[in-house]
Amino acid sequence: MPPSVRFITVGSLKESYLREAVAEYRKRLSGMCRVEEVELKESRLPDDPSESEIKTALANEAKAILAAVPPRAYPVALCVEGVKLSSPELTKKLEAVCNASDSLCFIIGSSFGLDPSVKAAAKLRLSVSDLTFPHQLMRVILYEAVYRCYQIDKGTKYHK
């Protein structure tokens, strides 16, 4: 598996239990690879934003996201139209990356999602669920999924 993983997210974690959950998984994952977190600012939008206001916000966030993807990284974007993989399938996919890229880079958008330019730049578009979840909770979910892949790769008993 790649020795380094970067998580690019938009917006801060407001709830303490989400911050603690992410901190716990970050600590666990840090024992298996280098972990970096880039938390970008969420664009401010009015209460009832128009389509074009949302588009502009996502386009601005996209610039910051793409600038934060390391040059030789393998970018994975979380989006509902992505592929669905089991944990062992995702592990195989990420293991294959190891030869071609130095690092993994997972991207979670803001509450309005991701700009098409980010999805286009991603080498893997991954759908976790057909159900919708808050992007803040999705961060915990993604951390656990990535931690599980490293455990599967290592052949531990974490994944039975």
Add this chain to the structure above:
Amino acid sequence: MPPSVRFITVGSLKESYLREAVAEYRKRLSGMCRVEEVELKESRLPDDPSESEIKTALANEAKAILAAVPPRAYPVALCVEGVKLSSPELTKKLEAVCNASDSLCFIIGSSFGLDPSVKAAAKLRLSVSDLTFPHQLMRVILYEAVYRCYQIDKGTKYHK
């Protein structure tokens, strides 16, 4: 939507951040319906359980689970071979239940999953993700998903 929801789970939440997350969603959901939680004991298994030891454990857990499903409830079992629904699709499904059943009853198994008898008794088998998640984190995920359905049904802005 049914005025009452019961969550049947197996095993206790060990991490404080998971307990806090569940408590927060329970509080929010309690504003929309009656929420009941039945947390059953997880069967004790040795470190490297055999297939038959796992089967026996799941069968024992199944008896307790089925006994905890209220008589007129609509039982929903979470399992990887279930159907995948979007949040609006799940909401529609649960709205339809309202006429036939008094309450919803969601069931999450232990770390080895659910006995076939529970899956057979469920009126809906729901798959949240092809990825595997700890059953303890799944409890938070399910709470959020159900809370979202009640919000969608109510027509609030929670789900955009």
